Amino acid sequence: MNISVVIPLLNEEESLVELHKWIVTVMKSHHFSYEVVFIDDGSTDRSWEIIEKLSSENPEVKGIRFLTNFGKSQALHAGFAKAEGDVIITMDADLQDNPEEIPELYDMIVKQKFDLVSGWKKKRYDSVVSKNLPSKLFNWAARKTSGVQLNDFNCGLKAYKKVVVKNIEVSGEMHRYIPVLAKNAGFGKIGEKVVKHQARKYGETKFGMDRFINGFLDLITIWFLSRFGKRPMHLFGALGSMMFIIGFLAAGFIGINKLIRLYNHKPTVLVTENPWFYIALATMIIGTQLFLAGFLGEIILRTKSNEGRYKISETLNLQ
Template identity: 60%
Template sequence: MDISVIVPLKNEEESLPELAAWIDRVMQEHRYSYEVWMIDDGSTDNSWDIIQQIAAANPNVKGIKFQRNYGKSAALNEGFRASQGDVIITMDADLQDSPDEIPELYRMIKEDGFDLVSGWKKKRYDSRLTKNLPSKLYNYTTTRMSGVHLHDMNCGLKSYRRKVIKSIEVYGEMHRYIPVIAKWNGFRKIGEKVVEHRARKYGTSKFGLERFINGFLDLASIMFISKFGKRPMHLFGALGTLSFIVGFGIALYLAIQKIAYAQYKMTERPIFFLALLAMIIGSQLFLTGFIGELVTRNAPERNEYLVETILDRTK
């Protein structure tokens, strides 16, 4: 199969028939073999009934219905598991992503050799105050912290080589950082394409301002897990040792001062309590790293690695 299209959705009953017909028209024009997975993330309208009707008329359309709302990351993860295409394309269900972009996104994966191609909505129709400015700040921060240089990290319109989506897991709000996760899993050929951003035709946006707070926390989690998930002592042990050394150094300085100038009492100087606090925190951080190391070394996936190629000429 050439293409799997994954469409996470919640309460998008008005747009689904038009979206499905548009995708089918593009696929037929370019003679792609394809499937569309519509993931109903706990809709309270008639979205699932519409999906069933579309699937009855078009066997290429398939659906997954969550019992309740779990979030976009969960919907994408289930779609990734179910997909069978060589190239996987994700898009939103609100018709703000154009299926006409599919052929070029497919070509960039198959012919140009990209592992992942992210859409860039260069011209947007969202509110400048509530969407554009926060999005620019979010993209700038993510780029600086992760080293993945994309203008629109959160664009829902992306294409992936099959091996990429079968090698990653997304949860929480981590769908925003799939390019970051992919890069840290060794998929470094990440491209970008300017795509059309259409004004919302039906309904209202399902995302609030809290996504920026959750997004920052998830980025911190991804960075920690990717760099120190298998060696937590390297982070906590280093921080704990540094903190303990600073505290011990201050305490030693105060002790020398007391010996040299007997009139000073160590416990009467505020810096003494700072030294004590630094040594306690240092010890706790070190023990946290030690416990984390014990947990990691006993985890069943401690020696699981992504292998690209095995060359053994004796077989």
């Protein structure tokens, strides 16, 4: 199979039929073998009924339905697990991503040998204040932090080699950083393509300003995971050692000061009355806690189990 189109969605009943027709037209005109995997992330409208109808009419339409809303990252994870195409295309269901871009994205993966190609909505039809400016700031911070030089991390239209999606774990709200996850997994040939951005035709956006706040928090998380995810003791151990050194120096200062005063026959004070005693005590306790955090992190890393992060209620046309 050439292409799997993976589409997470939430309450997009108005756009699904039109999107499906558009994708099928593109696939047939380029003679691709394909499948379309819709992941219904707990919709409360008629989205699943429409997917059922489409799958009964077209066996290449597959469906995954979550019991409730678990988030876009979990929807993508479920779609990636079921995708069978040599190239996986992800896109949003709101018709703002243009299926006409799929053939060129496919060629960039197959012919130019990219591991991943991310869309760049250079010209956008969103609000400048609520989306464009925060998005530019977010993308700048993501580039500086991750080292992945993309202009639009948030673009839902992306293409992947099959081996990429089968070897990355998309969890939490990390769908924004799939290129970073891919880079960390060893897939370093990441490209970018300017794509058309369509004005939203139906409904309202499911994302508010809070997604940028969450995005920056996730950026800190992925920076930490990229640097120390495999060896948390490298961070916590280094910080713990620094705290211990400060504590030992403070304790040494107390001891030397006391010996000097005794040698000079000067009156001494109780150790507990010296503020350096509490500095030494606090830093040693913090150092111990940091070491323990590092040890616990290493133990968890070695014993973690891949527990389900979402629950599927039913599927369509899937094994």
